[in-house]
Amino acid sequence: MTPKTAVTNGTLPTRLEPNGSRPRHDADVSGLVDPEGGLVSRLVYTDEAIYRAELEHVFARSWLYLGHTSQVREPGDYVTTVMGEDPVILVRGSDGVLRAFLNACRHRGMRVCRADEGNTSFFRCPYHSWTYSDTGALRGVPKFREAYEGRLDKDEWGLREVAQLEEYHGLVFANWDPDAPALRDYLGEFTFFLDLVFARDPAGTEIVGGTHKWTIDCNWKHPAENFACDMYHAPSAHQRPAELGIMDEFADQGYQITAGLGYVGHQLARPVSEDFDTDETLHSYWSLPNSYTYELKDQRKRVAQEQGEDVARLIPLGHSTTFPNFSFLDLENLRLIRTQQPLGPGRTMVHQWCCIDASLPDEVKTDLRRQYELAFGPAGLLEQDDGENWRECQVAMTGHVGRNLDTNMWLGLEPAKPASELVGEGIPGRGGGIWSEHNQREFYRHWEVFMTASGWAEIAPRIEPAREPAS
Amino acid sequence: MSETVETPVAAAGLTGRIQLQWEVERFLFEEARMLDERRFDEWLGLFSVDATYRAPVRVTREEAGDAGVGDLCFFDDGYGELELRVQGLQVRSAWAEIPPSRSRRIIANVLVEPAPAGRDGDVLARSNFIVHRSRLDTVEHTFTGGRVDVLRPLGEGRFQIRSRDILFDSVAFQTDNISLMF
Numbered sequence: 001m002t003p004k005t006a007v008t009n010g011t012l013p014t015r016l017e018p019n020g021s022r023p024r025h026d027a028d029v030s031g032l033v034d035p036e037g038g039l040v041s042r043l044v045y046t047d048e049a050i051y052r053a054e055l056e057h058v059f060a061r062s063w064l065y066l067g068h069t070s071q072v073r074e075p076g077d078y079v080t081t082v083m084g085e086d087p088v089i090l091v092r093g094s095d096g097v098l099r100a101f102l103n104a105c106r107h108r109g110m111r112v113c114r115a116d117e118g119n120t121s122f123f124r125c126p127y128h129s130w131t132y133s134d135t136g137a138l139r140g141v142p143k144f145r146e147a148y149e150g151r152l153d154k155d156e157w158g159l160r161e162v163a164q165l166e167e168y169h170g171l172v173f174a175n176w177d178p179d180a181p182a183l184r185d186y187l188g189e190f191t192f193f194l195d196l197v198f199a200r201d202p203a204g205t206e207i208v209g210g211t212h213k214w215t216i217d218c219n220w221k222h223p224a225e226n227f228a229c230d231m232y233h234a235p236s237a238h239q240r241p242a243e244l245g246i247m248d249e250f251a252d253q254g255y256q257i258t259a260g261l262g263y264v265g266h267q268l269a270r271p272v273s274e275d276f277d278t279d280e281t282l283h284s285y286w287s288l289p290n291s292y293t294y295e296l297k298d299q300r301k302r303v304a305q306e307q308g309e310d311v312a313r314l315i316p317l318g319h320s321t322t323f324p325n326f327s328f329l330d331l332e333n334l335r336l337i338r339t340q341q342p343l344g345p346g347r348t349m350v351h352q353w354c355c356i357d358a359s360l361p362d363e364v365k366t367d368l369r370r371q372y373e374l375a376f377g378p379a380g381l382l383e384q385d386d387g388e389n390w391r392e393c394q395v396a397m398t399g400h401v402g403r404n405l406d407t408n409m410w411l412g413l414e415p416a417k418p419a420s421e422l423v424g425e426g427i428p429g430r431g432g433g434i435w436s437e438h439n440q441r442e443f444y445r446h447w448e449v450f451m452t453a454s455g456w457a458e459i460a461p462r463i464e465p466a467r468e469p470a471s
Numbered sequence: 472m473s474e475t476v477e478t479p480v481a482a483a484g485l486t487g488r489i490q491l492q493w494e495v496e497r498f499l500f501e502e503a504r505m506l507d508e509r510r511f512d513e514w515l516g517l518f519s520v521d522a523t524y525r526a527p528v529r530v531t532r533e534e535a536g537d538a539g540v541g542d543l544c545f546f547d548d549g550y551g552e553l554e555l556r557v558q559g560l561q562v563r564s565a566w567a568e569i570p571p572s573r574s575r576r577i578i579a580n581v582l583v584e585p586a587p588a589g590r591d592g593d594v595l596a597r598s599n600f601i602v603h604r605s606r607l608d609t610v611e612h613t614f615t616g617g618r619v620d621v622l623r624p625l626g627e628g629r630f631q632i633r634s635r636d637i638l639f640d641s642v643a644f645q646t647d648n649i650s651l652m653f
Contacts, residue, residue, distance in 0.1 A: 116531045116642065210528035210541020213643035217609075239564035244555060349643065354543055370547050374555070379545045379649035381559050384567035387647035395609055 027053035029452060035445035038409040038437065042397040044447070045219040045407075051345040058324050058450045059084030061459070063166075063173040063186050065326040065339050066090045066100055068355065070170060070206040076119040076134055081351065082341050083174065088162070089113050090172060093135040094121060098167070100174045101136050101159035112159070116211070123159070132159050169198035170205055171337075173326075179456040188260025188464065189428035190322065197317050197330045200299050201357035205335075208354040208369050214378045218390035220325055220340040220348040221447075226386065227327035227338075228439045229256065229265035229319030232411055237389055238382050241375075246288050254434025256412070257419045257427070261446060261463065263439035265431075266318020268423070269332075272304045282316070286333040286375075291367045295360055296332055310424020321439075323446050328355070334372035346394050352377075409444075412436030488583075494628040495596045496581045499620075502632075503576035503600075506652055511557040514652070518632045519623065524548040526616075526637035526653070545649060546637065556652065567650040572606040574651055586621055593633060596620045604651060612646040614639065614653065 027050040032041040044050055064083045067090045071079050078091035080103055087103035089112075103111045105125035112123040112132060122139065124131040131140030136159040141148060162174040166183035168191070173183050184191060198205050216223065226233065231254055241247035256265040269282040275297045281287055282296065296316065304312035317330040325340040338352035354372045356365050376383045396402055416430040416438055432438040446463060453459040505514040518524070525547050527540040548556070560568055579599050586593035602614040616639040622630040637653050 114531070115533045118533050120533070208541075208543050210530055210543030212528060212543065212545075214648070215643070215645050216647045237566065240559055240562055240566070243562040243564050244559055246555070369543065370552075373544050373547055374552055377543075377545055377649075378644060378646075381555065384648040384650045385565070388567040388650075391609070391647045 025049075025052040025056045027451070029053075029448060033444045033448040035441040035448075038411075038413045038441055039406040040409060040444050042403045042405055042407055044444075045221060045394065046345050046398050046403040048345055050451075051219075051342070053451060055084045055342065057453075058447065059176075059342070061175070061177040061180060061450060061456065062324050063164075063175045063180065063183050063322075064324075065322075065337070066165075066172045066174050068170050068205070068207045068337075068353070069098075069167060069172060070358075071117065072098060072172075074119065076121055077117075078113065078120060078134075079117045080113055080115065081339075082349070083162075083176065084342060087111055088174070089123070089159075090174075091120075091134050093133075095135060097135070098165060098172065099136060100162045100165050100172075102161075104160070105130050106138065106157045106159065136161055168194060171198060177456060181456065181460060186261060187322065188262075190260035190262025190264075192428050193257075193259065193262060193264050193314075193317060193320065196303070196311070196314060197320075197328065197335070198355075200303065200315065201359050203357070203359035205355050206358045208356065208365075212350070212352040212377055214350055214387075215343065216348050216350060216387045216390055217346060218348055218394040219345055220342040221443075222390040222393055223340045223348060223350065223386070224321050224325050224327065225440045225443050226390070227319050227329070228263035228321040228443050230437075230440070231256070231265055231267065231319070231434045232437070233389075237385050240385060241381050244381070246381075247285060248287055250434070251283070252434060255419070255422050255431060256434070256436040256439045257422070257429040257431035258416075258439050258442040259419070259429030261323040262320060263322075263443060264317060264320040264429075265434070265436075265439060266314075266316070267434060269313055269315070272300045272309050272312045275300060282332045285331055286371075288333070288371075290333050290371065291364045292333060292360075292371075295357070295364060308424070308426060311426055314423065314427070321443070323443065324450075329376065334368055334375060336372055336376055346398065350378075409437040409440050412438060413441075491594065492581070492583050494624075495583050495594065495622065495630070497628060498622070498630045499578050499581060499596065499598055503578050507574050507576055509560070509571060511560050511652075515553060515557045517630075518550060518553060520550045522550050522553070522632055523634045524553055524637075525635070526639060529639060529642045531642055540638070545639070560650075560652075565650075567648050570607070572604045572610075572650070574605075575603045577601040577603075580617075590621055590633070593621050593623050594630075596622055600653060602651060602653060604646075610647065614641075614644075614646070614649075614651070616640050616653065618653070 032043055066081050067079045072092045075092055075094045075096055078089055080089050082088060088100050089103045090100045092098050103113055105112050107130045108127055110125050110127045112125045121134050122131055129142050133139050138154040138157045162176055163178040164175040166173055168183060235250050250267055254267040267283050300312045300315050316332050319329055321327045328337045335355050336352055337355045338350055341349040343349050354369050356368050375381055412432040412435055419427040419429040419431060449459055449462045526545040528543045530539050530541045559565060582597040584595045586595050597619050599617050604612040616637055619636045621633045623633050624630055
């Protein structure tokens, strides 16, 4: 069944008012981030006040990834997740409309849904049985006539709905800020890259059932900036697969591109014209036999015909983060999507899914799932070492002296070049070569804008001065 | 299990069953010791070349009686993948396990049953595990779960692992990674 695409934009009158009269969590971050100089104070990873401010200034204003439409195809289908530290339900209502709500009873605050996924027509809070429909409306209140009549207007006390919810190629994002731009304008030119990954298959993508969830004792920005992408760590941190002979040495050809609020980077695959009819891998990232190789070649050929060889050569696209905490890996042996959910300055919950092109043969889908699990699941031969490294970063920057040092982001500290010059015609954004921290510098430039701006009226013009809204 | 076939377990008298229980427990305890002592190649040698080693993700659903697993796995390995993992624990760049973690496996509640239909002669062993990992001076992680093994008796109290299905208890692991075997 084709997923329904109808969405809603927070019609309930109880949406979050970020500029209301509640106490604000502000933190002075002036002088902590110097994108041009390539320095970032380690206070941004460790300071409790900065973390509290991030939940408000970054997470309550940004478009955050909630789930995939293939997880909520039918009326009543739901999944639970978090936005920042707030638990959220993503549910397709009985009217077919996709909505997202704070997973908290309006009466005394308990989570009204405690499952990871399911299908329901209502959410009943176990505490006092306030009951909400799958469209978020408050329907049932015990002792209503005896104790609430004339006082409690049920229309005012529905589940708190996100201010905005939109879908892009099956990826569902939501935003608590009614003043935030539409998702496509937020993503800006980065939609070009999302199209290359999530719309490469005309049938779209789907999620393998189940989520890998695990905590890493590090700040959420360590994995976010790593996926943004840190190619520099691969030969060192992921020496293990190289030693095992399943990953060759990295070539020096590659790219780091920032476009809109998205960051992407990868080693450059061989030209499409050199895709011969063999099972030879596209580049050195994964050298084991891989049934997906043939499918990738077909996809590259088709994209080359439609958008040119330079664009097709970007496939598979590589490593990516969308500000603030949505990441994907699109490699020749797997595709994953994930979020880095903050749990305090020194703790992160990863939610990670295997995301596969929908029209692939079943046996290729199975291969892709198993290759993902072997390489990048929490027990994966690559992912294991990332968790170790990020935790140890956090350990060594938490003390008084450590947190007052700067993190060095000087790699490839040259003026950024247009992506059309770096990779080829028709490719948006700006960046550097494979050995660059351009994207990390841009990530922190954007972070500083969010942390210091009073609202979207200030954020929008400061993100990217000459941005053309995507159509 | 839908059907019980004549196997050593079903056929044996009480003394035979006690001996088999003792042998299976002894095998599982020795196996746990191999992993705790990082004798990985020896451990890999316990598996048949057509072995499967599987651990699905857990999912919380409202419905009572739901097994609560997803299609996604932590491990969905054959012998080749197990071999890669075991080699991967012994290379110089296995940062997640260098310096090595100290691990301690407690294997309990061992129940020996006849093997599934079509696996004549094999035995099915259920067990629970608590695996504790103490790492550097910063990390204390505990993994718990249950396992269902299909074991082929090789005589003299030795067995070969033909399949291992692991059911972790955690939906969300409170660990930086899963760098141990179970």
